[in-house]
Amino acid sequence: MDCSRCITLKNSRVRLRPLAPTDFEDRQAVIFDPEIWRYTITPSPGDAVGLAAYLTEAGQAREKGVRYPFAIIDRASGRVVGSTSYGSFAVEDKRLETGGTWISRDFQRPGLNRAAKHLLLQYAFGELGCERVELKTDARNWQSREALQRMGATEEGTLRSHCLTQGGRRRDSVYFGMLKPEWDGLLLSVFREFDARG
Template sequence: MEPWTKPVALEGKLVKLIPLDLSHQNDLLNAASDGNLWELWFTSVPSAATISKYLNSAFENQQKGLALPFTIIDKKTNKIVGSTRYLNIEAENRRLEIGATWYAKSVQRTGINTECKYLLLQHAFETLGCIAVEFRTHYHNLASRNAILRLGAKQEGILRNHRIDPQGNYRDTVVFSILDNEWKTVKASLEYRMNKSY
């Protein structure tokens, strides 16, 4: 089995997911500025003040074998429109999390998120051989929770007081998952949705 943190590019009809690189810094900031996404208190979208820390953390976790970060490119405009990654990789247990995902406001609700998740799930289950893929989000991030449910993931539970944010607020984290024996049905549902939107 190939190393789970080996950089890979994934491509669909709407998007390309390419390995995150330091050279993407300015374009990522431009994408995050589309909607001032860092102002959402329950997310961790990078701003000019935090982009260096954001990138360094992604690369450090990749070096440790815990993450595989991607930059998202809108194929229609060939512009960087966000970022996502595999997180909390446990190759020995054949599971990982898809998270740290954000998109420029102008491409939200355009089908890009659905295709990104489809590509990541397909690679996780069909190439890496995952037995479970997790999604985690802030309890107060209702848009994210609903988007995860629409993918076909099932809610497992809520981790109460799971994190303390930079302002000292306690975060309750909602945990969802898709299992390998559910992927065939989830895949068919996602393909149906994507084909209707193309």
């Protein structure tokens, strides 16, 4: 994965582009909402200084080639409404992970997250030639687990005491996976409403 590339993806519902240092300047009240960060490993930025640090860290991770953070743009409003990422690159194994996803609560209506995942998965299986895409979530996050199952991801197991999360607590992570041979079928079912040409 060449993280130096400027990747822009779009379908009928959302557009993804590289996360920029100026993103969320006009949406600070939304990004500071602690509820959207409840199950993330990274806590809410909390204030303008925390937001700047969050965006700087995301940019540095991209520069180091360990993560590719995207801004999620709702095409109907033209607003940046969240973020998602590629990470855990295993080039030789043709595998990566999508994650680090959060969406403003006022845009958490049906289909927006699925539209963003559609773009990430299509690019991973198509352009990047992945054979496997992994997704994980906090075991307590039943909303996320159910959404991943509805998208056609297979729940593969729980890693107990997997990593540190907010407040120094150790969390159990539930892993899901999608395989390239499954993708064509999912395009015709779960993701059929999205026009990849945008």
